[in-house]
Amino acid sequence: MIILSMIIGFFLVLIGGWFFTNVMEYISYKYRIGASFVGAVLSPILTSLPELVVFLVALLIYGGAPGEDVAVGTVIGEPFVVSTIIYPIIFIVAALGFYLRYRSDVVLEVDKVLMIPFIVVTALFPTVLLPALINSFPIRALIAALLLITYLLYIYVMRVRQGLAIEDYEGLYALKVVKASGFGEWLLLTVQLVLSVALLFLGSRAMVEGIIDLSGSLMLNVMGLSIVIVPTATVLPESITAIIWTLRERDTMAVASLIGEKVLYSTVYPAIALIVTRWSLSIEALVSVMVVEAVSSVMLYHVVKGRLTWDVAVIGLMGYVVYILTLIHCV
Template sequence: MILDIVLFVLGLIFILIAGELFTNGIEAIGDKLNLSKNFTGSVLAAVGTALPETILPIIAVLFFAETGHEIGVGAILGAPFMLSTLAFPLVGLTIITASLMKKRNFSINIEENGIRRDLAFFLFAYTVALFIVPFENYPVKIITAVFLLSLYIFYVYLTLKSDSEGMEEVEHLYFAPKSENPSLFIMIFQTVFALVLMIGGAHIFVEGIKEISLKFGFSPLLFSLLVAPIATELPEKINSVLWTWRGKDTLAIGNISGAMVFQSTIPVSFGILFTQWNIEGLALISGIFAVVAASFVMVLSFASKKLIPIGLSIGIIFYLVYLYMVLTQNGIMN
């Protein structure tokens, strides 16, 4: 048990360091290439930090037979669930905390069209994946997977072409602290290094928390749905909290909402094609909770920028309810 706790803490430290390096590198690249804040946050940062939780189900499904399929499906479903019910609330609560400490304004500073576009794509794609795919009809599964992949390509195109503000002044690159204009190569190298450290840290973290969690009798699917994504989604959470604390809300929200679009199209397409994709029980409930939590943010984005932090925070209720349901079903809270 002591070794498991050490792995847990060590993995968390690696992820925290990687998150700081990654946000710094992504900001520098976005500024260097004159990319908008929307594209930098919703595509570059989102895809980069989504890699750990994308790799996990692919490895599980391809190399670990039936149990691997359960872990894979759980990890695929767990990512959108964690993003909408844990990552969004962390940003909302960070805004609330920082405003109470007089570190920033309570009103969120985002481009509403960007978050609405992201959430609209997510809600549509994830609803199709959860409720429309007949898991026994393979030709329809192929068509659905191709459709979702095409949908993500269309989303990237719209994000690149959409109106958005340019990058704000960025901090010095950690790998070139004395250079006013570091090369694109060193920026990319720092970002890739951060991703490698992030993935390694996530795997160490998962290994530690896996052994601890299995002692409580979690099934492979529920473990991968509820526990593993906490580690694999940490990059988004850490990056977004750092950006939010610094008042860079468009990057913070785009990092999460863009990852939600990615997770509801790319990994889901893989799951539809290579697993039975028979979503039911607590797995289905997690998907419903993710859709409802994201819908709250979407609705409040049309009301007021001062209400969006509250909408972001509401998702934590669904996470706690779901956690209670899982613990109860596994007899831990009986």
């Protein structure tokens, strides 16, 4: 039953994130919002909703040490999974696209404006460690406020530097299903949005419950397990988007959708954690933070040159192996 609960939660979160992203991309297309802003800001805000729901469900419904461990693992784990698994997959997709002649090469050519989110991540992601180190609430609140202000400034800068609007949007799924029914466009949009949020909530709750039960039955560290399992499921919406953009050789949007998500986990989520959790950390969490910093630093170096190469994927996979070995050692 534990594995079944996690599988059901996995697919509910995936479907919910897919529907939700479709709704938001439709709104973006309709109102002519620039591609760079969509990739690095709007898309990450939308696709991070599964992780946000898991975070809130773990804290507010389950609570206690297990719930907080899942919340911490979710926040720290998403950038870790992206850095160690998703980037290598993106390069594999690029190679496949080159073989199928969808792409002209296997190197990701990106706009140098992506230096902005990479600098934010490299400089601020270690703030996820602060809640465990600072006991003074006034200081925690001050740092949380500064992190939120930093994120707002980031949004403003990326909005100023936005690119051209998306042109080849595939259409709202609800409109395709009931296009002959006579329902209004906004009603269908609202129905799809509500459905997606409900799926995200139910799937997240099932996943949190399954992770806590599985860790107990296998005598594994809850936080260590959640760093790998939860983000692997909830990162799928933005990963699928990035894969499609990579095949189409829209490398800037592909990379922006992933690094923009990591910006959230360097600012907004640590800010929330500073206020509402005790945020104790395990050795697995510390290792995952170091891996994210290493990969992000290497990628920042390449973004300055406007080209991402295969060494990013190799370093990420090495970091994943180190983490798994650490998790096994701590059992």
